[in-house]
Amino acid sequence: MPKSKRLLELMMTVNRKRRFKVQELADEFGVSKRTILRDLQELSELGVPLYSEPGPHGGYQVVRERVLPPIAFTEGEAVSIFFAVDALRHYVSLPFESESSSALDKFYRHLPGDVRDRIDAMKNRVDIVTPRRRREAPCLAVLLNAAIDGRVLRIEYESAEAAAEAAVGGAIEGATEGKRGSKAKPGVRSIQPIGIYASNGLWYCPAYCFLREGVRVFRCDRIRSAEPDPAGTPPIDLEGRHLGNRKQYEPGHPSSGEGDGAAGKLRASLTPEGVRRCEPEPWLTEALSVLPDGGGMLEGRVPANDIGFYARFFAGLGREAAVLEPAELREAVRRELERALAHYS
DSSP states (O other), X not given: OOHHHHHHHHHHHHHHHSEEOHXXXXXXXXXXXXXXXXXXXXXXXXXXXXXXXXXXXXXEEEOSSOOOOOOOOOHHHHHHHHHHHHGGGGOSOOTTHHHHHHHXXXXXXXXXXXXXXXXXXXXXXXXXXXXXXXXXXXXXXXXXXXXXXXXXXXXXXXXXXXXXXXXXXXXXXXXHGGGTTOOOOOEEEEEEEOOOEEETTEEEEEEEETTTTEEEEEEGGGEEEEEEOTTOOOOOOOTTOOGGGGGGTOTTOTTOSOSSOEEEEEEEEEOHHHHHHHTTOGGGGGGEEEOTTSOEEEEEEEEGGGHHHHHHHHHHHGGGEEEEEOHHHHHHHHHHHHHHHHHHO
């Protein structure tokens, strides 16, 4: 077997075995122990994280951060992967920030020269723009790992109002936008994360809140700290809930069946311009339908505790939207418009 092929197969073998003895590999590859030792030394120089354990029961072991075997990409696949990872630079915080930066640099440096030239020529021609937010979300990795492992965390959650409830992604941002100067201290609560997702440059974490005994959606940049719950709160079964079906359980989502009580059914008509302004809002996706003339309808439900946010949102749309029901929301929109008029009078 050629040495290059043996090294490649050896890399895949040690990643699969994780723990092994030199004699085992020598027997498997049909070479001497001295040859395997030289090969392992070369793999270590290439970046495979190996360490040896002396003694009669020792051997070699691959540390936790394994190195994956080489993968062949076409030029188009390589370019698409580069720009997919490069787009993450718009986020101030990532759950795998250092790893993504290192992977992109390593990926780029090992591409053929002509492919690098192609990427360089495209850098100022294509981008995936995401609104850049100034606030960091330092606990993303902790939240993600807790969601994967089904663990309970104790968090300090910053809110402008005492014991404020988290709401649907867009609703949280809009409802608290004007209160960032508040000096309110973070509140402590225990949560069991379901996952994390990004929307309009911000990260959100749907989680079961043991304080409110239900699912809430927390804005990750407002989570100041997260650690394993010292009280040892046992986790609950969230197996059937994940990001793929979050519209079924997120409170405040127009299509959700959960929440803190509903003020009524939402019905609003939209002009074509109103449709264009509602389409980028992920929390309205399931409620929006487009009519043949380009206008549209919003149909869903309005949680009672989100009336204020919905009123500000529809007031901002002006004549591009008309709330038909519920009456409480229509009245709230009218009050918002009156306040806006008084502000400029």
